[in-house]
Amino acid sequence: MVLEVARYRQVFTEFWQDSFVIDLTPEEKFFYLYLLTNSKTSQCGVYEIPVKVMILETGYNRETILRLIERFEGYGKIKYSIATKEIVVVNWLKYNSINSLKVQKCIEKELKQVKSKDLIPYLYGMDRLCIDWGEEEKRIEENRIEENRIEKNTMSSIYKPIIDYLNKKCETHYRPTTNKTKSLIDARTKEKFRVEAFKTVIDKKSNEWIGTKYEKYLRPQTLFGTKFESYLNQKSKQSKNTNSNTFLEMMEEEEDD
Numbered sequence: 001m002v003l004e005v006a007r008y009r010q011v012f013t014e015f016w017q018d019s020f021v022i023d024l025t026p027e028e029k030f031f032y033l034y035l036l037t038n039s040k041t042s043q044c045g046v047y048e049i050p051v052k053v054m055i056l057e058t059g060y061n062r063e064t065i066l067r068l069i070e071r072f073e074g075y076g077k078i079k080y081s082i083a084t085k086e087i088v089v090v091n092w093l094k095y096n097s098i099n100s101l102k103v104q105k106c107i108e109k110e111l112k113q114v115k116s117k118d119l120i121p122y123l124y125g126m127d128r129l130c131i132d133w134g135e136e137e138k139r140i141e142e143n144r145i146e147e148n149r150i151e152k153n154t155m156s157s158i159y160k161p162i163i164d165y166l167n168k169k170c171e172t173h174y175r176p177t178t179n180k181t182k183s184l185i186d187a188r189t190k191e192k193f194r195v196e197a198f199k200t201v202i203d204k205k206s207n208e209w210i211g212t213k214y215e216k217y218l219r220p221q222t223l224f225g226t227k228f229e230s231y232l233n234q235k236s237k238q239s240k241n242t243n244s245n246t247f248l249e250m251m252e253e254e255e256d257d
Contacts, residue, residue, distance in 0.1 A: 009041055011036060028071070035072075035087070041089075042110050043106045046111070046120065048086045048087075051085075071187075073187075077090055159181070159182055162198045163181065165202060181221075184220055184224040185220075188228050201231045202218075205218060
């Protein structure tokens with residue numbers, strides 16, 4: 001018997017007022033909406049979609065697609081398996097009704113067909129399903145959930161020290177609780193950077209920019225973005241004269257964010 005579920009996807013009107021979505025660029029909003037509604041989406045929230053298909057359907061080039069995937073992984077909204085070309089939308093089950101028995105059966109079937117089992121624990125709302133997993137699959141899932149819990153607890157404990165240090169050093173008043181700030185810190189933390197690395201970047205760039213017209217860029221969006229590692233590795237500068245290369249870097253950073 002083949003289970004058929006209507007080929008449409010729910011997008012609540014509240015999507016546009018969501019605090020995370022509001023902070024996205026127009027390019028990011030379109031890409032996020034595409035991930036939620038494209039023709040490859042499944043009922044379970046894990047589906048196979050090659051980069052080539054995303055390029056064809058969105059009109060973006062390969063570099064843009066890869067950059068957006070990396071960015072949304074950093075935001076904690078998706079996870080993409082390069083090996084199997086599968087993607088999981090993290091909060092899929094949270095925002096899609098699974099109360100129907102027919103839908104639950106379809107989800108159970110789809111999840112068992114997922115090639116990269118490591119993606120499944122990223123789904124929000126798995127506790128609402130009763131799936132007959134094997135013992136080994138259960139163990140892998142439980143381990144992944146525990147690892148994610150430990151990782152999230154580690155991340156949440158560093159937002160305030162980092163932003164407090166930035167505010168003290170640069171006399172700013174940024175909050176450590178905004179989605180954008182947390183997503184940037186999370187992305188760098190997943191790259192294995194710790195609190196001291198953030199403080200080093202803040203020290204280097206504040207020494208270079210305070211007192212210049214670039215002082216306004218001493219903010220999380222610029223400091224903790226894609227240029228973070230290059231800022232970390234650059235030689236310390238005490239001079240207040242910022243050269244044109246630094247200015248170009250900042251402009252690129254603004255475009256990236």
